Amino acid sequence: MATYKLQINGRTYEADVEADTPLLWVLRDNLGLVGTKYGCGIAQCGACTVHVNGDAVRSCVYPVSAVGTSKVTTIEGLSEMGDHPVQLAWDEVDVAQCGYCQAGQIMAATALLNKNPNPTAEEIDNTMNGNICRCGTYHRIREAVALAAKKTK
């Protein structure tokens, strides 16, 4: 066990955990940030996507010891009021069915738009293909990412 100081959503958190604990479980079990979801644990589904220094990463395979002083953003930190353009687009398009995969989808989409504010349909597909939605909201995910890109302009 060791104590880790983590920069998450603009705040400093402390967690007393083993070095190999995935960031996902530190967020959920230790810090009460449960918006980041567990789906597979092996970097296959994207439900656990968060940003580390702006990059989308799979927190289920990202050991807490690798975070260091990097800045982590989770779904809870995307915006104060839930009004980030990507969140607004997700509401407007009414994307979610069960909703379980959607935090990961939103984080993946946001990382894409931060780097590439004007993605082509193909670029959207390439990024979002990494996130599974078992309910099959894929059409709306495509639509919402495109709408969010428009809103950010």
Add this chain to the structure above:
Amino acid sequence: MSSLSKPSRRNFMKLAATASGGLFLGFSWTSSVASAMEVVSDTAIAAGKIEFNSFLALSPDGIVTILSPNPELGQNIKTSFPMVVAEELDADWTKVKVVQAPLDTKKFERQLTGGSGAVPHSWERLRKAGATARYMLVEAAAKRLKVPASSLTTENGMVVHQASGRKLSYGELATEASKIPVPTDVKLKDPKDFKLIGTAVRNVDNHEMITGKPLYGLDIYKEGMLFAMIQRPKAFGMKLKSVDAAAAKAMPGIVDVVTFKNNVAVVGKSTWQVNKARKALKIEYEKEATLESSADHDRIFKELLDSPDVTVRRKDGDVDAAFKKAAKVIKSEYQCPFLPHSPMEPMNFFAHVREDGVELAGPTQTPEMARGMVAKMLNIDPEKITLELTRLGGGFGRRLSADYVLEAAELSSIIKAPVKLIWTREDDTTGGTYRPAVRYRFEAALDEKGNMIGYKLRGVGMNAGNPTREDNFPSGAVDNLLIESVDHKSPITTGPWRAPITNFLAYAEQAFLDEVAHEAGKDPVQFRLELLDKAKKSPVGEIKYDIDRMKGVIDLAVEKSGWGKKKGVAQGFSVYFSHRSYVAQVGEVEVKNGAPVVTKMYAACDCGMVINLSGANQQVKGGIIDGMGHAMYSKLSFKDGAPDQSNFNNYRLIRLKEVPEVDVHFVNNGIDPTGLGEPALPPTGGAVANAIFKATGKRLRNQPFIEQAELKTV
């Protein structure tokens, strides 16, 4: 205005206003409640002690609160049910608040999610609830304004006196309305006056979902709660022999390792710690039943298809004679594999078994059954068990089984502590209760003119009881018909999977009918329409589907897809009636780089009236993606009783890039809603297989398509 057909008994109970005022209306989810209900006092409400069936509350600030009793798993019930209440109430939708109700079978009836049955079950009850409250508000306004109630109208949360232009909001009338006697009968709107029903309304939980609020079972973290994972036998047919937990127990954060039934549970202080410690268990198993492999299943299916020991499900005419005189006989077999449900949120449940009662919380499609089973297992009065319903991260039928609820409760009773039991994705994929594999043999007899004069289906299933639906189309349309089934009892655990039985059966039937139409030299749509005409003019035996509704969706699909009119586009057709609704689909396929690619799907649906267009649209698209994804890519196979696949790296689910464009249409026939959670899925596999045939000349008689040799040689 249409009046209710049945004079209703007193199904509504007015609950007296609380100290702060407002109208509270208890309404029953059943129309057969015999006992009259009484008005209860506000102290009872304040103490939360009211025994009513459900409630709708209108507070002086105009907020309408509606309790939603059914588990929400993405079927959008938490939005669509309140829409129905709000429609009859003429409420301002922006002021409607929906609250998930806990399990309470005294208050709610049919508090489960499954079988696409919730909407048809509750439709009239929900409408009456809204109409009753509206009636009381209008009466209250009439008193206040001293005008006849008949001179008042309602809109958007207001009672309006057109003649004088005066308006009163529901909020300001709420307390007075609570003093109006509850009507025993109310008029419902004429559906053509619906303003909210049939429109696209956003999910009421959107904000919570997109901001990451705790909504799901896995998000439960309670005071003093421990975490647990269970090691179950790695193969079906194995049982626990011995456990060496020394190493696991010595690991950090581990509180205990306990054994019950065939389970070895590791209990600790965090998810990751129990996950790691579980890997350090040394467990020996021994065989207690046959360890079946997929190769065994293939052999068993082939044997059973020729077994003399079958159950006859339906028999019309003389099949032997028809096949003897046939000009042409077509015979084909279809097979589908085992499938796990793979909801994105794996199984989990919280349980706290105390001396004086049990607290349960988590995702289940059948809270009442789960509670009953826990009560029985622990030998405790069900009244002493509370069950908090969380939003479900998908269900697909998996959470109709309560195995994981029982595990959590039993574990908590042993360790005497509150505990959250977590299944990993691997547990979820390998832990059973699958959609069982199935094989079908179809035979059709054609006369010289290409009319189908004989039809035979034998379905061999596993733990399925009856893997056929003997009264579905084409039954009733063929003079000589025989439907039989055989079942193999397997130690692999199985259970319902979204659109039980029909999920595979519809694919096989619709693909086979395409083969028959082709052999008969007929257009696949025309072939089906001829059969339906025959069923209409000279029905054979009992017909349990509505011929006109089926024709309605066929016509709509033909129109929207431009069936048969598009040059250079390979189309496949399919139509199916299941779970009370009708869906016809057309698939379009192109061959790209030597592989068939599904480029577009059309769906024409008759699910009666559409309540929420946004939810309904997505339900159909999601059903098609589910049906197509599993038909194309998914398979769970076994070696010596153990699944070969365990997670999304080796068990394939459809992803975004593989999804075709989907064009959804609804038949608008004013029929009361008949449900949509399942019916869009069954026809998809057939539409896809038939389109692939059209594009490539290859018949796909086994799922998943991607593995079939036929596709590799395109």
